Amino acid sequence: MTLNRRDFVAGAAAIGLAAPLPLGRALAQEKVIRLGMPQDFTRVYTFVTAEYSQGQRDYFTLINDRGGINGHKLLAEVSDHGNDVPRAIEAYERLKQQGAVLIDPLSTPVARALVPRALQDQINMLTTLSGRSDAADGSVFPYVMPLSPNYWTQAGILVDFFRQQDKDLKGKRIVLVHIDTPFGREPLPVFQALGKKLGYEFQAFPYTPPGNDQSAIWPQVRRARPDWVVFWGAGVGQTVALSEAVRNGIRMDRVSSSVWLSESDMEVAGKSETKGVLKFEACAGGREPKLIQEILKDVVGKGKGAGPEGKVGTSYYNIGVMMAAIITEGVRVAFQKAPNGPVTGPWLNEGLRAITNFTAEGLMPPMTSTKADHQGGGRGRVVRWDGAKFVPATDWFTANQDLVWDEIRKASAEFKASGK
Numbered sequence: 001m002t003l004n005r006r007d008f009v010a011g012a013a014a015i016g017l018a019a020p021l022p023l024g025r026a027l028a029q030e031k032v033i034r035l036g037m038p039q040d041f042t043r044v045y046t047f048v049t050a051e052y053s054q055g056q057r058d059y060f061t062l063i064n065d066r067g068g069i070n071g072h073k074l075l076a077e078v079s080d081h082g083n084d085v086p087r088a089i090e091a092y093e094r095l096k097q098q099g100a101v102l103i104d105p106l107s108t109p110v111a112r113a114l115v116p117r118a119l120q121d122q123i124n125m126l127t128t129l130s131g132r133s134d135a136a137d138g139s140v141f142p143y144v145m146p147l148s149p150n151y152w153t154q155a156g157i158l159v160d161f162f163r164q165q166d167k168d169l170k171g172k173r174i175v176l177v178h179i180d181t182p183f184g185r186e187p188l189p190v191f192q193a194l195g196k197k198l199g200y201e202f203q204a205f206p207y208t209p210p211g212n213d214q215s216a217i218w219p220q221v222r223r224a225r226p227d228w229v230v231f232w233g234a235g236v237g238q239t240v241a242l243s244e245a246v247r248n249g250i251r252m253d254r255v256s257s258s259v260w261l262s263e264s265d266m267e268v269a270g271k272s273e274t275k276g277v278l279k280f281e282a283c284a285g286g287r288e289p290k291l292i293q294e295i296l297k298d299v300v301g302k303g304k305g306a307g308p309e310g311k312v313g314t315s316y317y318n319i320g321v322m323m324a325a326i327i328t329e330g331v332r333v334a335f336q337k338a339p340n341g342p343v344t345g346p347w348l349n350e351g352l353r354a355i356t357n358f359t360a361e362g363l364m365p366p367m368t369s370t371k372a373d374h375q376g377g378g379r380g381r382v383v384r385w386d387g388a389k390f391v392p393a394t395d396w397f398t399a400n401q402d403l404v405w406d407e408i409r410k411a412s413a414e415f416k417a418s419g420k
Contacts, residue, residue: 031072033331033343036095036103040083045107047235048316054307055320058299063328070335085113096121101348108183118143122345124352128323129259134411136375145352146375147326152407153378154258154280155187156400159194161382162228170199175221177241178232180206189407211237218244234260242269252276262315266385275387282380283322283364285390287313290361291321325360365396
């Protein structure tokens with residue numbers, strides 16, 4: 001089904017997309033840069049999408065109210081693909097016809113399905129902390145843009161943090177509890193390869209999606225007597241994993257997640273019971289960062305916020321702000337390179353692949369993208385839950401990138417040879 005503007009606004013209200021961008025006014029602007037945000041608001045990724053999208057839209061409002069970039073407003077066309085690939089393809093084709101120069105599906109299965117189209121059509125596809133890890137190789141995936149630490153990098157950073165804590169991982173045991181999907185299986189090669197390199201024993205425990213029953217797995221984890229446990233899922237799988245870890249007496253300060261763990265997950269699992277839990281962080285959480293303060297003052301404070309004020313500053317909201325800021329920086333650099341455009345996918349691609357030491361005013365670690373490296377350097381940090389909020393346990397850093405890039409190049413070469 002193709003939504004017209006009236007249908008979309010009604011649908012947006014139904015799925016909780018409060019205060020969407022003023023489409024009519026934006027469409028009337030001659031100078032607009034169209035960005036497609038077909039995302040999953042209703043099915044699988046509901047745990048993240050609303051807050052992520054809210055952060056994106058609030059940032060674009062902040063920029064547009066300040067005059068946009070080079071006189072151009074950033075038009076975010078938000079819709080719901082429900083994590084359904086045919087529906088997402090329809091949305092993609094509609095956005096292509098409307099002149100979108102970037103698409104952000106925020107879904108690993110959807111992103112994987114759209115890769116051939118994005119490459120052929122030369123439309124930039126954002127794969128925020130998701131999608132194919134080998135898309136970091138810009139020489140093979142010129143229009144697939146992670147612009148954030150991929151899952152292999154996240155695994156490499158977590159293992160290095162464990163090494164820092166224990167000084168030596170030789171003879172140690174690391175356990176991974178993961179959802180049995182391509183996303184959940186994604187970090188396995190890095191954990192296995194690092195195990196061979198560093199001398200730790202690695203064991204994986206997959207669970208059936210969505211992960212609302214893990215009762216048979218966690219007693220096995222307890223009996224394995226791991227030194228470190230990583231749980232790798234999303235939504236209900238994360239809260240169930242945490243709850244089961246608590247119930248089985250796993251030390252919380254020896255348990256870590258990938259980036260997909262939020263404040264709301266801690267509330268469900270028990271804010272005090274989960275004190276000490278670790279996770280990977282791609283950008284600063286909370287309301288202290290300068291950009292979040294500006295949004296609170298100039299967007300939310302003026303009644304233009306895209307969602308509940310209470311969500312401003314959550315982990316997922318700030319990731320949305322981060323990615324909107326990166327897109328905007330790509331637009332700015334593209335105008336530096338070609339001030340007169342034309343505004344096309346290849347034009348924006350030149351900007352997105354030439355971002356240098358960008359921090360979004362301190363919201364994120366320095367990120368530099370090139371035509372070879374679409375990951376942006378692979379920096380992140382480990383944070384710890386203190387019972388009320390996530391606090392940094394490390395500075396921004398990266399680790400094991402030599403091994404990660406070995407995996408990236410191996411997988412991208414396979415894609416180049418087979419197209420899969």
